[in-house]
């Protein structure tokens with residue numbers, strides 16, 4: 001099966017390197033200079049310097065050639081969420097397309113499958129998500145993902161395309177739940193990063209993860225997701241990974257905010273997207289639309305906006321009145 005990955009950041013590069021050993025795979029980089037470097041060095045120095053690229057992986061800056069390669073195969077959009085709409089709009093009308101982005105679209109407040117419904121109603125579409133640091137996938141370390149779509153044949157195609165000895169792909173018919181999990185865990189990773197950066201201890205981290213999972217589940221249920229999805233790979237799984245693993249860019253944002261760095265300085269130094277920064281206000285906006293209480297998200301938004309210091313965020317959460325757990 002031919003596969004084209006659109007976007008040569010850390011995750012697109014790692015996934016393309018993984019599929020290239022089993023399927024003819026092409027990786028599209030929008031910057032011709034970056035594509036040339038990757039072809040010459042067989043390495044993505046800018047976004048994934050830790051891993052080499054397999055010889056079989058083709059790299060191109062030619063968008064038309066990249067789309068043509070996947071005419072009867074799968075397209076995978078591996079850009080940040082902010083570019084998903086533009087990418088979906090430029091793929092052929094009846095393409096089979098997966099995306100890797102995790103977040104809500106900042107301008108509209110939509111999830112990926114809602115953007116796809118607006119932009120490409122004729123496409124067969126799904127989201128591939130779950131706990132997966134790009135560098136570990138690139139190193140061939142064991143990883144489990146979830147491929148979510150309401151199109152059963154497309155889910156089967158994703159298993160054929162992505163499942164391997166080191167990458168297990170589970171299927172789900174709940175794209176809304178999988179996308180809410182992927183978006184909200186990034187915001188919660190910023191929260192645990194802040195708490196850990198402040199030295200608040202392991203009890204606080206566990207409290208943020210479990211109460212964060214409750215926030216994620218409440219929002220997901222309001223948006224039509226299934227409760228069990230949040231106990232799965234894209235809910236609890238990705239939340240634990242990102243909230244506790246120092247490879248997470250979102251967690252790094254939190255750690256550095258607690259250390260007193262400004263958000264703009266942190267984002268400049270990071271060199272990769274930290275989706276939680278852009279999704280946090282949108283998560284809160286959608287929660288308010290549905291009268292869903294999300295105090296941790298609210299505190300993160302206030303800290304990101306500079307209206308709260310990290311300590312004021314803590315005081316806000318600890319000062320809330322006592323309530324029943326459920």
Ligand SMILES: NC(=O)C1=CN([C@@H]2O[C@H](COP(=O)(O)OP(=O)(O)OC[C@H]3O[C@@H](n4cnc5c(N)ncnc54)[C@H](O)[C@@H]3O)[C@@H](O)[C@H]2O)C=CC1
Pocket residue numbers: 007008009010011012030047078079080081082083086100101102103132133134135271272273275
């Ligand atoms: N890095 C990781 O371990 C994982 C990342 N993700 C998600 O995958 C998405 C991409 O993440 P990364 O690859 O890590 O990001 P990254 O920051 O490493 O790379 C982003 C890539 O997208 C490209 N890009 C940005 N705007 C674009 C546009 N308008 N048009 C075309 N290309 C554009 C950049 O040139 C770059 O190649 C994010 O939504 C992230 O949350 C999901 C799972 C794991």
Ligand SMILES: O=C(CO)COP(=O)(O)O
Pocket residue numbers: 102130131132133134186189238241242247248249250251273274275
């Ligand atoms: O989504 C991820 C792992 O599943 C990567 O998280 P970060 O974007 O926080 O690095």
